[in-house]
Amino acid sequence: MSSPPDASPYLRAATAGLRHHARALTTGSPTARQAPGRSHLDALHAHLTALHQLLDQCAEQTRPPHPTAGRHLAAAHTRIWQATAEVHDAFHTLPTSPEASSTDCDPQALPEGPPVLTICQRHLAAGHRIRRRTTPTDLTRAS
Structure with a gap:
């Protein structure tokens, strides 16, 4: 008997990619690990907005x-x-360079330049x- 076709192959692939990212962030010694950068948070934000949709x-x-x-x-x-x-807020609290810090939504401040669709x-x-x-009350109540 054959197994049913996979109903969500793309979702499974995205989940595997996220697991790979999580493992990559935790490998190495704790002192050698670096905090995720803006590009990492931008990619994570893209995943979250897709999941939201x-x-x-x-x-x-x-x-x-x-x-x-x-419900x-x-x-x-x-x-x-x-x-x-x-x-999104964490993305903007990270400095664009070691000397700079920006909290504005400024696509020109991105290290790789302004992408077509910014975060x-x-x-x-x-x-x-x-x-x-969703009402603002619902957004506050769910936290």
Whole structure:
């Protein structure tokens, strides 16, 4: 008997990639490890915003036939947004160079130059989507 086709091969691949990243950050001696840089946090933010969008779609499709499960997915959706916001804030607290520190959403301050879609543009787009479906009270209550 053959096994059913994998319903989420891309999600499994993304999960494996995240596990690889986590292992890579923890290898080596604790004194030799370096804190993740801005490019690492930018990539992590991209993963979180994609997961945020996926959870939104899952919650919307699950809610009509299974309201309780839909509410749980909606709560996860809100918490992922909160994690995304914290990663965005952490990105801006890291200095662009050893001498500089910037808290402004300035794509020119990125070490590799301004990408087509900066972390701030991505974050603003995700924020716009969540504010259409979530109240500020819900965002505060879920923390």
